Amino acid sequence: MTSQPPLLEIRDLKKYYPIKSSILKRTSGNVKAVENISLDVYEGETLGVVGESGCGKSTFGRTVLGLEELTEGTISFKGENIGGLSEKQLKKFKKEMQMIFQDPFASLDPRQRIGDAIEEAFIIHTNLSKREREERVRKLLTEVGLKEEYYERYPHEFSGGQRQRIGIARAIALNPTFIVCDEAVSALDVSVQAQIIKLLKKLQESHQLTYLFIAHDLGVVRHVCDRVLVMYLGAAAELAPANQLYNNPLHPYTKALLSAIPRPIPGKKKERIKLEGDLPNPSNYPSGCPFHTRCPLATAKCKNIIPEWREVEKGHFVACHEV
C-alpha cells in the first residue's frame, strides 16, 4: 500500500473559525475545528475518521474537499496542490472528489425531481445532450439499486435508504476517484445501513473508489475501513490500520473510546474506561496536548508541550507523550 504515491497528501491542515467581537468586527479568538492534521490517503483504501460529536470530523472532510476554506496547511491531490484554490480552479478537481451526506432528507432539493438532481452533475461538468444525460442518469439509478422510472419522482416519495442511494448516485455520477462519506450511514436504521455499506463496497470495487469514511459508530468503522484515524478536539490522536487500532490501541483516548463499544459476549465483563470532565470548548483550546484535561495519564509535560505526531510502528501513528 505504501509503495505507491498517495492519492491525497494532507500536511498540517488547520481550520479555524474566527470569533468576531460584535461591534468592531475584530477577531477576538478562534474556534479550532481542525488542528494540525497530517496524513496520506492511498488509492483504493477506505480511511475511517472517528471521534465524538463536535470533534471536527465533518469539518475535516469538508475542508479536504475545498468546501470550507482551509486556514493553514497544504492538501495535494494526485500531486497537485488544491488547498486555497478559487472556486474556478477547484472545478476540475470537484469532478474527482465528491461527497455523500449524512442526512438523506436534507441533501436532496425537495423541489427537484431526483433525475434532475443527479443530472446537475452532467450539466455542470459535461457537454452531453439532454438525451445522453438522461440515459446516464437512468443507468446510474439502476447501478445504485433503484428503478429507472424513479427519475420523475420527487425526494419526498422515497425512504431514507432510497434517498441515500440517490445521494450516492449523484456522488458517483462523474466517476470520481475520491469520496468523502460524511456519516453516510448514521441516519439510517441498521438493516438499511448494511445495504448501503454493501453498495458502497460494491461501487468501490467497480469504480476503484477511495473513501474517507467519517462515522461515529466504531463497529461500522471496523467493518468497513482499512485504516482508522481517531480525532479528538480537532486534532489527530491516533492513526493505524483498523485491526491494529482495535486490537492494540495506544492513545489513552482511543482506549477509552474503544472500551465504550458494547460487547455481545455475556459473562466476560471488560473494564470500561470512564473519562472525567467534559469536552473542552474548542474556542478555548487547551495548551499542550488537547487531551490532557481528561487524560488519566496526564503529566506536567502534557500540559505544556504539544505531543509530536510520530510513527511508533509501521503505519501506526500516535500523538502522545506517554506511549
Add this chain to the structure above:
Amino acid sequence: MASEIVTEQQVKMKPKKKESQVVQVFRKLIKNKLAVFGLMIITLQLLMAIFAPFIVAYEPDEQILEATELPIASEGHWLGTDNYGRDMWTRLVYGARISLVVGIISVVIGLAGGITLGLLAGYYKRLDGIIMRFVDLLFAFPGILLAMLIIAMLGTSIVNVVIAISIWSIPGCARIVRGSVLSVKKQEYILAMKSLGAKDSRIIIKHILPNCAAPIIVFATMRMATTILSTSALSFLGLGAQPPSPEWGAMISAGQDYMWTSPHMTIVPGIAIMLVVFAFNVVGDGLRDALDPNMEYPE
C-alpha cells in the same frame, strides 16, 4: 443481490399517483372556504377587467345629462349614475381594470427589486450589511408618506403611483426573501450542489429561489391587496389617477360632495375596494396555510 433490493423497495414504495405540487397546493387551498370566496371575487374582477367593453352598455366617461344622480336600481343603470350622468356600473368595471393593472405591475416591479436585493443580501454575507441598511432606510418612512414623497418629486399621474408603490413594496419583499434565503442556504442540498461545483448563479436561481417561493407567493398576494388600497388612497387624495378616470379612489373622492344626496357614488366604489382587498387578503392567508407542509387539512 441488486434484484432483491429492488423488490424490497417496491414493497416500501406506496403506489402513489404523481401529482404536481401546484395541484396539491390548489387542492389544499380550496378546502378553505374563505379563500374560495376570495378566489371567486378575484376571478370576477379579472373577468370584469378583461371583458370590460363587452359587459357594459356605455363608455366610462359618457355623460347622459338628463339622467344625473340616478339612484341604485334605476332602469338601464342598475348601480345608478353619478353627478355627470355617467353609468356607475360602467365606471366600476373600468375601474376594476385600472386597479388590477396597477396592482399587478407594481407588485411585479416591487417583487423583482425585492427578490434581487433579498437574494443578494441573503446569499452574500458581505453585501448583507449594505443592502439591509438601505432597506431599513426605506422602511423608516411610513409607506404612504414615502409614496407621497415620490409622487411629489415625479408629479401626479397613475404611472408615478405605480413607481411609488413599487418602491414601497421593495423593502418588505427584500426582508422576507433574505430571511428565507438564510434558512435555505444552510440546507445540505445547497452544500451538495457546491460540492458538485455548481456556480453561485446556478445555485441561487435553480435551488434557492424555488425553495423560497412559498413566502414570496404569499407576500405577492397580500401585497396586491395593499397596493390596490394604496392606489385608491393616493387617487382619493388627488395624487394618483385624475378625474375623469374611473379609478375607484378617484370615484370616491368625486362622490364625497354628494354624500347626502347620492351616497351610492361613494358606497359603490368603496364596497368594490373593500371586497377586492378582502379577497386578496383571505387568498393570501389561505395560500400561506396551503403552502405550509406542516399544515394538514383533514381529508
